[in-house]
Amino acid sequence: MNTCPECYSEKSRITPMYKPYECLSEHTQYVCGTCHRCICIEKDQTRGLYRWNFPFKSLEDAKLYFRTAEFVLKEPCAIYELKPDKNRSTFKIFRNKLELTNYLKRNKTIKCNKTPVFKTDKYCEYPKTEVRRLTMDEVNFYMSGR
Numbered sequence: 001m002n003t004c005p006e007c008y009s010e011k012s013r014i015t016p017m018y019k020p021y022e023c024l025s026e027h028t029q030y031v032c033g034t035c036h037r038c039i040c041i042e043k044d045q046t047r048g049l050y051r052w053n054f055p056f057k058s059l060e061d062a063k064l065y066f067r068t069a070e071f072v073l074k075e076p077c078a079i080y081e082l083k084p085d086k087n088r089s090t091f092k093i094f095r096n097k098l099e100l101t102n103y104l105k106r107n108k109t110i111k112c113n114k115t116p117v118f119k120t121d122k123y124c125e126y127p128k129t130e131v132r133r134l135t136m137d138e139v140n141f142y143m144s145g146r
């Protein structure tokens with residue numbers, strides 16, 4: 001399978017990664033207009049954060065949520081590898097290098113070489129993208145395809 005040009009994944013049913021049934025039925029989804037993959041784009045009520053604002057365990061996982069960051073910000077973004085300690089890496093999506101630099105100032109123990117491990121150069125819109133809650137029929141259909 002080829003990588004989806006819109007959402008950067010080869011697997012069109014891989015997300016949601018966390019509690020997929022609950023996520024699909026209770027959270028707003030970015031529905032890829034190209035491969036129909038659903039990506040959680042629910043804004044946390046208390047802190048106003050999306051899943052993509054948090055660090056990911058792997059580059060692959062971060063890439064799965066990358067499109068929602070671009071879509072919310074309407075800008076190309078970048079993923080950086082962060083090292084909270086010597087033996088551990090996490091991957092986080094940032095709008096740009098300035099945002100990364102500010103983050104590193106607030107989190108002084110985290111190391112980063114400031115070279116993106118994945119980035120896009122230009123933000124594109126796709127005509128068939130939908131951002132909405134799914135119906136129960138759609139949730140069941142999507143889950144049956146996983």
Ligand SMILES: [Zn+2]
Pocket residue numbers: 016022023024027040041042
């Ligand atoms: Zn969700």
Ligand SMILES: [Zn+2]
Pocket residue numbers: 004005006007008009032033034035036037
């Ligand atoms: Zn896609």
